[in-house]
Amino acid sequence: MAPHLPPLLLVGCGQMGGALFSAWEQNGLAPSVVIDRHREAVPGAHSLVRSIDDIPKRFSPDVVILAVKPQNAAATITELATKRPDLLANGPVIISVMAGCTTRSLAGAFADTPAGSSPAIVRAMPNTPSAVGRGMTGLFAGTNVSAEQKALCDTLLGAVGATVWMDEEDQINILTAISGSGPAYVFLLAELLEQAAVGQGLSRDVARLLARKTITGAGELLDRMPEDAAQLRRNVTSPGGTTAEAISILNAPDNWPASVPEAVAAAIRRARELAA
Known part of the structure; x- marks a missing residue:
């Protein structure tokens, strides 16, 4: 299958991250990188690494997906922005699937890094039926997210089910109670x-x-x-x-x-x- 999804960096490949990656891989994902300490392998031309230090030097993702535990979000962002600022240099959209992490808190974490960047951040709340392609994902776009990046997020999360954009970020909490829980x-x-x-x-x-x-x-x-x-x-x-x-x-x-x-x-x- 010819790639029609751009290269991405997936940070964390647990239950939800793994379900998303599997769907993307089946829908023609360009060679991408997965960071996970527990997964044994990834299919095809994709790369599995154990830490940010191991990401190939010339890799340039269009999308960075943060799928780590929420309590590890700030540390992960600091490590990413400090050790590999080049991964953010081309302005990839940052998709967070971490419950409870607001776009404001994530933007603040990036701003606190030496790079002081203000990336395009999208908050996504997929639910567990995403694992069988019948998911429901709520999305909210923070500042600096372009129309093209929103369309890309729709394509990525649409690979595991339906998507809906929230007008206000607090609506993600309502969606969490309905489709998330x-x-x-x-x-x-x-x-x-x-x-x-x-x-x-x-x-x-x-x-x-x-x-x-x-x-x-x-x-x-x-x-x-x-x-x-x-x-x-x-x-x-x-x-x-x-x-x-x-x-x-x-x-x-x-x-x-x-x-x-x-x-x-x-x-x-x-x-x-x-x-x-």
Whole structure:
């Protein structure tokens, strides 16, 4: 496959970084460099190094992706800007997939380096379904990000699913509570459905199959159909039937109508605390 994605430097190749890199590699990624101390290999013409010191001297990325732990962000930026300022000389867009790290804090970390640079920074919040190409990524562009760089970010993150740009950075915290944390809410529902089925006498294997296939099938239907979620629910819910009986329990004022907004608000509150 001829490269149609430009060379990039991926700093950190854990679960999320690895999922992103795999998708990019399958979509024609130009020879790139991955920094990771635990990964054993990368495919094709790409290079795996253990530290910034080992990056090939002539390598010049169009994109730098920061996918390290948030608490290591400042140290990583300082090391990158101090040891290899040439990697930033051509103005690559910096994409952060680190939770809680604002564009302002990242810009401040770069400004505190000897180079004192002010790079183009984009904050990205992909979710775990990105690992299977069904991700949802929220994006926010800091200052100095060009239209071409935004389009490039759309292309890169679009390789693992859908993308949406936030008008204000605080909206990333809301997105985090919905699509970032959202898969855990769905997994919890699958877990509870499985437990309920076992409690009613089904075997664990059958209960798991029913719960998983029901949720993944409903999700696919929701994705493909033009109706909104409320209409799809009504389509399944015959008056006086079994579904209506169950929905009446879930829809009681103190159940889902109260707990879901409360859970989302709690996640947003925590996201803002981490970004403070």
